Amino acid sequence: MPTVDYNIAILGAGPVGQALALLLARLVRDPARIALLAGDGGAGQPGAGQLGTARSAPTDDPRIIAINHGSRVLLESLQAWPARSAAIDHIHVSQRGRLGRTVITRDDFDVPALGNTVSYADLHARLQERVVASGITRLSGPPAAVDAQDAQAVHVRQGNAALRCAVAVRCDGAGGQDVKRDYSQHAVLTRASATLARPGWAWERFTREGPLALLPHPQMNGDYAVVWCCEPAHAAVVAQADDDAFSAALTEAFGTRLGRLRSTAPRQVFPLHLKARHAQAQGRVATIGNAAQTLHPVAGQGLNLGLRDAAQLAQALGPWLAAAQDGSPAALLADFAGTRLPDRLITAGITDLMPRAFATGLTPVEHACGLALLGLDLFASVRSPVARHFLQGLRN
Numbered sequence: 486m487p488t489v490d491y492n493i494a495i496l497g498a499g500p501v502g503q504a505l506a507l508l509l510a511r512l513v514r515d516p517a518r519i520a521l522l523a524g525d526g527g528a529g530q531p532g533a534g535q536l537g538t539a540r541s542a543p544t545d546d547p548r549i550i551a552i553n554h555g556s557r558v559l560l561e562s563l564q565a566w567p568a569r570s571a572a573i574d575h576i577h578v579s580q581r582g583r584l585g586r587t588v589i590t591r592d593d594f595d596v597p598a599l600g601n602t603v604s605y606a607d608l609h610a611r612l613q614e615r616v617v618a619s620g621i622t623r624l625s626g627p628p629a630a631v632d633a634q635d636a637q638a639v640h641v642r643q644g645n646a647a648l649r650c651a652v653a654v655r656c657d658g659a660g661g662q663d664v665k666r667d668y669s670q671h672a673v674l675t676r677a678s679a680t681l682a683r684p685g686w687a688w689e690r691f692t693r694e695g696p697l698a699l700l701p702h703p704q705m706n707g708d709y710a711v712v713w714c715c716e717p718a719h720a721a722v723v724a725q726a727d728d729d730a731f732s733a734a735l736t737e738a739f740g741t742r743l744g745r746l747r748s749t750a751p752r753q754v755f756p757l758h759l760k761a762r763h764a765q766a767q768g769r770v771a772t773i774g775n776a777a778q779t780l781h782p783v784a785g786q787g788l789n790l791g792l793r794d795a796a797q798l799a800q801a802l803g804p805w806l807a808a809a810q811d812g813s814p815a816a817l818l819a820d821f822a823g824t825r826l827p828d829r830l831i832t833a834g835i836t837d838l839m840p841r842a843f844a845t846g847l848t849p850v851e852h853a854c855g856l857a858l859l860g861l862d863l864f865a866s867v868r869s870p871v872a873r874h875f876l877q878g879l880r881n
C-alpha cells in the first residue's frame with residue numbers, strides 16, 4: 486500500500502476522540518501511527534467558550550456527565566476513570582403537576598451502581614493524561630478538516646499541515662445536518678444544595694418547559710448538579726436572577742421532595758438541538774460521537790452513545806490493523822455503520838421524544854405520560870428493558 490503519514494487520523498480530541506485513540510492504541514504495535522488532532526484554536530476568538538466548538542477550553546467546560554455502568558467499565562479498562570465521581574443508585578422520574586412516577590434502582594440490576602457522575606473537565610484531563618502516556622501522536626492546532634479522499638488515502642488538513650492517512654475519523658462534536666431539531670429549550674447548568682438531600686439519588690423531573698435533572702455532584706459531596714431545560718426567554722431570566730430568586734424558582738420548578746434548594750454557584754446557558762447524520766461511514770472516513778449525533782441531554786445519553794460508537798469502531802478496525810493495514814478498510818467501516826444504526830436510532834429516538842412529549846402542554850398527553858410513568862413503575866417487565874438500554878445501550 487502507498488505510504489501514508491498516519492494509519493488513522495482522529496479529528497477532535499474530546500472524550501470520544503480520546504477514548505477511540507486509546508482503544509486503537511491497544512491494537513497496534515506503534516501507537517505513534519495514530520494521530521489525534523486537537524483543534525485548540527485560541528481563546529478570545531469569535532465563538533470562544535461555546536460548548537463543543539474547536540475553541541472551547543475543556544478545562545472550563547461546566548458539564549457534569551452521567552456515565553452509565555457500561556461506559557464506566559470501558560473507561561476503567563483504559564485506566565481513564567477520573568479520581569472524583571459520585572454514584573447513582575436510584576433514578577426517580579416524575580412529571581411536575583401530574584400523577585405518575587417511576588423509580589429505577591440499582592437492586593433491579595446486577596451492577597454496583599446504575600451510573601456515576603463525573604465532570605467533563607476531569608474526564609477530559611484524565612483521558613488526555615492516558616493519551617500522552619500511550620505514545621499516540623497528538624497534534625494541536627487550528628480546527629482540522631477532511632479535504633478529500635481517493636482510492637489510496639484520506640487527505641486531512643490542520644492549518645498549514647497536510648496529512649495523508651489511511652482512515653480519518655471525525656470526532657469534532659459538530660453534529661450532522663441530515664436530521665435537525667431546535668427544541669426551543671435552553672439548559673441552565675449550575676450546582677445546588679438541598680435541605681433534605683438524598684445521597685445516591687438522581688432526579689429527572691419533566692416540566693411543561695422541559696426536563697429538570699438533579700444529579701449527585703462528583704466534586705461537592707451532598708450537592709446536586711442541576712440541568713434545568715426551559716424556554717429560552719425563561720432560561721435567560723433565571724440565569725441572571727440573584728441567588729435568592731434563582732433558588733426559589735428552582736425549588737418551585739422541582740417541588741419539595743428535597744426540601745429547599747439553594748444555589749450560589751455560577752450558571753451557564755446552552756441551547757439544545759438534535760443534529761444527526763444518517764451515514765457514519767463514507768469510504769475511508771467514519772464519524773462518531775457528537776459529530777454523528779448531538780442529542781438532547783435528557784437521560785444523559787450522548788457521551789454514553791459516543792463511547793459505544795468508539796468501542797464498536799475499534800473492534801471493526803481490529804482485523805485491518807492486525808493485517809498491517811492491507812487493502813481498503815472501506816467495507817469494514819460500512820459494516821461498522823450498519824451495526825451501529827439500531828443503537829443510534831433507539832437512543833436518538835427516545836431522547837428526542839421524551840423532552841417533547843412531556844412539554845406539549847396538552848392535558849390528555851400529560852395524563853398519557855403520567856400513565857406511562859406509572860406503568861413503568863408497576864411493571865418491571867416494561868421498566869427493565871428501558872432502564873437496561875439507558876444503562877448499557879445496544880451492544881454487539
Ligand SMILES: Cc1cc2nc3c(=O)[nH]c(=O)nc-3n(C[C@H](O)[C@H](O)[C@H](O)COP(=O)(O)OP(=O)(O)OC[C@H]3O[C@@H](n4cnc5c(N)ncnc54)[C@H](O)[C@@H]3O)c2cc1C
Nearest residue numbers: 497499501524537539551628629658774775785787788789
Ligand atoms: C448540558 C449537557 C449535559 C449533558 N449530560 C450528559 C450526560 O449526563 N451523559 C452523557 O452521556 N452525555 C451528556 N451530554 C452529552 C455529552 O456532553 C456529549 O455527548 C459528549 O461531550 C460528546 O463527546 P465528543 O467527544 O463526541 O464531542 P465533544 O465533547 O463536543 O468534543 C469534541 C472536541 O472536538 C474539538 N473540535 C471541534 N471541531 C474541531 C475540528 N474541526 N478539529 C479538531 N477538533 C475539533 C472540540 O474543541 C472538542 O474538544 C450532555 C450534553 C450537554 C450539552
